[in-house]
Amino acid sequence: MTDQKPLGEEIDFEPDVDPTDPAPKPGADLGGLSLIVDDVHVTYRVYGGRRAAASGDELSVVRRLLNRTNRHIGAVTEVKAIRGVSFVARHGEAIGIVGRNGSGKSTLLRAVAGLLPLSGGTVYISGEASLLGVNAALMKDLTGERNIMIGGLALGLTATEVRERYDEIVEFSGIGDAVNLPMKAYSSGMGARLRFAISSAARPDVLMVDEALATGDAEFRARSKQRIDEIREQAGTIFLVSHSLAAVRSMCSRVLWIDKGKLRMDGPVDEVCDAYQEFTRPRRPAR
Numbered sequence: 604m605t606d607q608k609p610l611g612e613e614i615d616f617e618p619d620v621d622p623t624d625p626a627p628k629p630g631a632d633l634g635g636l637s638l639i640v641d642d643v644h645v646t647y648r649v650y651g652g653r654r655a656a657a658s659g660d661e662l663s664v665v666r667r668l669l670n671r672t673n674r675h676i677g678a679v680t681e682v683k684a685i686r687g688v689s690f691v692a693r694h695g696e697a698i699g700i701v702g703r704n705g706s707g708k709s710t711l712l713r714a715v716a717g718l719l720p721l722s723g724g725t726v727y728i729s730g731e732a733s734l735l736g737v738n739a740a741l742m743k744d745l746t747g748e749r750n751i752m753i754g755g756l757a758l759g760l761t762a763t764e765v766r767e768r769y770d771e772i773v774e775f776s777g778i779g780d781a782v783n784l785p786m787k788a789y790s791s792g793m794g795a796r797l798r799f800a801i802s803s804a805a806r807p808d809v810l811m812v813d814e815a816l817a818t819g820d821a822e823f824r825a826r827s828k829q830r831i832d833e834i835r836e837q838a839g840t841i842f843l844v845s846h847s848l849a850a851v852r853s854m855c856s857r858v859l860w861i862d863k864g865k866l867r868m869d870g871p872v873d874e875v876c877d878a879y880q881e882f883t884r885p886r887r888p889a890r
């Protein structure tokens with residue numbers, strides 16, 4: 604027996620590196636791919652759950668150990684939000700993510716963006732990822748203007764770059780003079796539009812948009828589509844989580860359907876949207 608394999612019989616994806624090297628870091632060369640997500644798991648720990656607290660004694664020692672340093676009385680409940688998701692993304696792709704509420708879409712984006720620790724698997728990203736989800740990064744008590752600065756800095760722009768792009772961001776968002784008001788005075792649509800304007804202004808390599816586009820009017824959606832196309836042309840990759848299948852269909856080329864933390868389907872936009880639509884279609888009760 605020999606380890607040698609006939610040429611062409613098996614494609615060898617092993618990178619030619621010392622196995623003791625650390626995993627590729629952001630900015631790594633992924634051979635033309637922008638992102639590799641390999642068997643990713645994310646588990647949340649929720650403290651103070653009821654279910655285990657009411658159960659048998661064998662947990663109590665562990666519970667006491669776990670709770671030694673704080674005053675949680677209940678148990679630790681694990682929520683396995685992402686359970687073994689794998690896919691690769693290429694430069695220039697716009698990928699929609701659909702799935703029912705609680706299926707793990709936001710968790711997946713946050714994990715890929717490096718904002719959440721993985722409980723298993725690996726994410727390789729070539730370049731910088733930026734995620735400004737509906738709840739991320741911006742501060743309600745500050746004005747839109749301050750948030751543009753903070754959001755821009757959080758995305759890796761310099762203060763000068765943010766100032767250069769300030770007018771463009773305000774104009775893109777369409778919020779007008781409201782930029783001088785604290786964001787808590789904004790409607791959810793205004794907030795979402797400003798978030799999208801900020802996060803896309805940085806022209807990141809991987810742009811992740813979580814539920815920001817469904818709220819805009821037709822004109823804003825057209826601007827957004829143009830911005831997304833621009834980023835794709837510059838070889839960026841976009842992930843778009845949206846309740847609006849219309850937005851996903853018009854802006855994406857490919858769709859991932861996440862269900863109960865697993866990848867249920869990954870394919871061309873119409874194929875997956877049709878299947879998902881059929882799946883979620885309200886059915887009349889059988890008579």
Ligand SMILES: Nc1ncnc2c1ncn2[C@@H]1O[C@H](COP(=O)(O)OP(=O)(O)O)[C@@H](O)[C@H]1O
Pocket residue numbers: 647648649682683684702703704705706707708709710711
């Ligand atoms: N911070 C958190 N702590 C504990 N559980 C969470 C947290 N965020 C989300 N979850 C749970 O993880 C699962 C996936 O949630 P999420 O990623 O927000 O889904 P989606 O974005 O598809 O609606 C849900 O069961 C949700 O309750």
Ligand SMILES: [Mg+2]
Pocket residue numbers: 708709710
């Ligand atoms: Mg979500």
